[in-house]
Amino acid sequence: MLRLVNKTPFATALMPALNKEGVDHAVVVVKGTFPIVPDSSGEVEQRPVAWPDAHYGAPDKSSVKYAGDAALRKPGTDVYLVACAHAPRSGVAVFDASIEVGSTVRKTVRVIGDRVWYRVLGSWKATEPRPVERVPVLYERAFGGWTPTGGGAPGSDFEPRNPVGVGYGGPNPPESLEGKPLPNIEDPRQPLGSPWDRPEPAGLGAIAPWWAQRYRWAGTLDEAWQAERCPLLPLDFDERYFQVAPPDLVTPKHLTGGEPVRLTNLDPKGSEVFTLPRRQVRITARIRGSESVHDAALDTVCIEPEENRVVLAWRATIPCPGEFLLIDVLKVEEAN
Numbered sequence: 013m014l015r016l017v018n019k020t021p022f023a024t025a026l027m028p029a030l031n032k033e034g035v036d037h038a039v040v041v042v043k044g045t046f047p048i049v050p051d052s053s054g055e056v057e058q059r060p061v062a063w064p065d066a067h068y069g070a071p072d073k074s075s076v077k078y079a080g081d082a083a084l085r086k087p088g089t090d091v092y093l094v095a096c097a098h099a100p101r102s103g104v105a106v107f108d109a110s111i112e113v114g115s116t117v118r119k120t121v122r123v124i125g126d127r128v129w130y131r132v133l134g135s136w137k138a139t140e141p142r143p144v145e146r147v148p149v150l151y152e153r154a155f156g157g158w159t160p161t162g163g164g165a166p167g168s169d170f171e172p173r174n175p176v177g178v179g180y181g182g183p184n185p186p187e188s189l190e191g192k193p194l195p196n197i198e199d200p201r202q203p204l205g206s207p208w209d210r211p212e213p214a215g216l217g218a219i220a221p222w223w224a225q226r227y228r229w230a231g232t233l234d235e236a237w238q239a240e241r242c243p244l245l246p247l248d249f250d251e252r253y254f255q256v257a258p259p260d261l262v263t264p265k266h267l268t269g270g271e272p273v274r275l276t277n278l279d280p281k282g283s284e285v286f287t288l289p290r291r292q293v294r295i296t297a298r299i300r301g302s303e304s305v306h307d308a309a310l311d312t313v314c315i316e317p318e319e320n321r322v323v324l325a326w327r328a329t330i331p332c333p334g335e336f337l338l339i340d341v342l343k344v345e346e347a348n
Contacts, residue, residue: 014337016040019345020293025061028336029084029329032231032245036336038297041081042308042326042344046289049320059323065220068150075151075176076256078314079218083254085329086311089267090257093216094316095278097123097147097197105141108200109149109278111216113288113313114271116263121214122200123147123277129181129189129207136181136207138194149278153196154213155179155204159189172224174213181207216278218256229253256312266309268292269324279317286322288313292347293326298340306330307347 018024022044029037045059063082068074077094097109110120125141147153156177158170169182179194189207195214198204202211219225230253231237231246241247255262269290276283293308308326315322332339 014339015341017341017343019343020044021055021058022293023058023060024344025063025081026342027063027082030244031084032247032249034244036332036334037084038330038332038336038339038342039084040295040308040328040330040342040344042293043081044289044291044324044326046322046324047320048284048286048315048317048322051320056321061325065218067220068152071220073176075174075215076218076220079256079312081312081325083311083327085251086254086309086327087251088255088265089263089309089311089313090218090255091117091261091263091267091313091315092218092257093149093278094314094318095149095216095275096280096318097121097149098277098280098282099123099143099145100277100282102145103143105143107277110274110276111261111278111315112272112274113263114267116265117261119216119258119260120200121149121216122198122203123149124194124196124198126196127194128191129194131190136189138204144196147196149197149216151213151215151217151219152176153178154215155195155198155211156213158182171210171213172227174215174223177213179204179207215258216261219258221253225259226253226255266311267313269310273315273322275315275317284317288322289324291324291326293328294345294347295328295330296341296343296345297330297332298342299332299335300338301340304330 016026027039065076065080066078105125125144127139127141154177156171156174157180159182171180199214229250231249271288295306306328308328312325
């Protein structure tokens with residue numbers, strides 16, 4: 013009988029999966045929760061492995077808060093945040109917030125106080141931003157959203173990279189754009205200057221699988237696929253689809269732990285510097301009496317400054333062609 017034996021203090025779970033060639037795999041996910049700054053409150057509560065995404069609201073109308081752990085394999089490490097930006101001082105209307113992880117991750121977003129569109133002499137302008145103190149870094153506050161289709165046509169038009177955002181005017185900005193909000197979160201290299209601009213939605217959080225940044229890697233899901241391959245993945249499926257972080261927060265190689273992290277204006281204290289926990293997770297698989305050892309890859313890092321919490325997820329993807337139900341035991345332990 014298949015058993016998952018956990019010798020670590022972390023949460024673990026097992027998932028059967030098929031790759032696009034239809035080969036069986038056993039996917040073992042190990043999730044460890046750590047305090048960013050150690051305190052004297054005792055052991056931190058371990059967050060469980062969860063397969064589906066958890067959204068801030070209705071899944072079709074809000075962004076992802078916590079990305080689900082269901083994935084066959086991730087080529088790199090996702091780094092994403094559940095965070096708020098904090099102004100460096102009172103009375104500030106515009107400031108930058110940034111994250112650095114090791115030598116591979118560098119990202120800055122510009123935080124801007126509330127402002128709205130208004131029209132003057134036939135041109136659309138933005139009102140002056142209001143001072144801010146604390147702004148949730150959500151895609152709901154980044155460029156995107158939807159707008160009624162212009163020209164009297166039925167339906168609506170939306171930004172496929174961020175359908176829950178703000179500031180999107182569509183191909184023909186309607187008069188109803190008057191007084192509508194602009195983004196609070198922008199890429200400082202691509203400011204939104206008019207309703208016709210199409211900057212990359214700026215954010216630090218996880219991206220939903222049906223948004224364009226990820227869906228482009230899903231492969232060709234046409235009638236031929238449905239008739240000839242479904243439910244197998246398309247042959248042109250790319251595993252980058254499983255990466256949940258914004259593309260510029262995905263490392264080309266897996267992190268190993270021990271990398272320094274610097275948060276600027278993304279922590280209630282202002283700035284924070286810490287080091288990712290360095291743990292090595294190993295899985296021993298015994299199938300039909302034969303053992304194999306697999307080092308799990310650190311493929312997801314979720315940083316939650318407001319909760320003083322960083323969550324690491326390791327994954328081992330073990331091929332077992334036609335033998336998933338013949339696995340005797342999967343033992344999870346920390347390597348010395």
